[in-house]
Amino acid sequence: MLDWLRAWVDYQIALATPTGQINTVELPSGRALSLIGSLGLSSALTRDGEIWIDRNEDLFEATPNWRPANQDERCAVLACSQRRLYPELGVLLPQRPIDAPDCRHCAGRGTIGDIAVCEHCLALGWVSPEERKP
Ligand SMILES: [Zn+2]
Structure with missing residues (x-):
């Protein structure tokens, strides 16, 4: 894993306070940095660069249900977190080819x-050139 990422996650975790904007969660592999969340969904980044998610269909379920994110979930969580919280995480996303068009389903947003999250581009805002429709 990238050495800078481990140091960056450690730094962010060190800045976390109970009432601050930076939050952490305890995962099986240790303390992790909270990323985006919404009703029934939480996400976190470990020191090893793994994305974990806690998804509960039952919004009143208080027991965390953390598991490693799949590839699509990883992409969407990183893209949204990069846009809203941590621009640094953009380097972990697929690099946009120069001829990749904006996603037409979300107008590139x-x-x-x-x-x-736009399910067509997994929150990237663009699609690969091969996916361009005439
Ligand atoms: Zn899209």
């Missing part, structure tokens, strides 16, 4: 409305 990566979200539908203000918060719903």
Whole structure:
């Protein structure tokens, strides 16, 4: 894993306070940095660069249900977190090819409305050139 990322996550975790903007969670692998969340969804970045999510369909369920994110979830969490919280995380996203068009489903925003992740581009705001439709 990238050495800078481990140091960066450690630094962010050190800045966390119970009432501050930076929050942490305890995962099986140790303390992790909280990333984006919404109703029924939390996400976190570990020191090893793994993304974990806690998704509960039952909004009143208080028991965390953390698991490693799959590839699509990882992309969406990183893209949204990079846009809203930590621009530094953009380097962990796929690099946009120069001829990659904006996603036509979200007009390049990566979200539908203000918060719903665009499922077509996984919040990137662009699609690979091969996916361009005539
Ligand atoms: Zn999109």
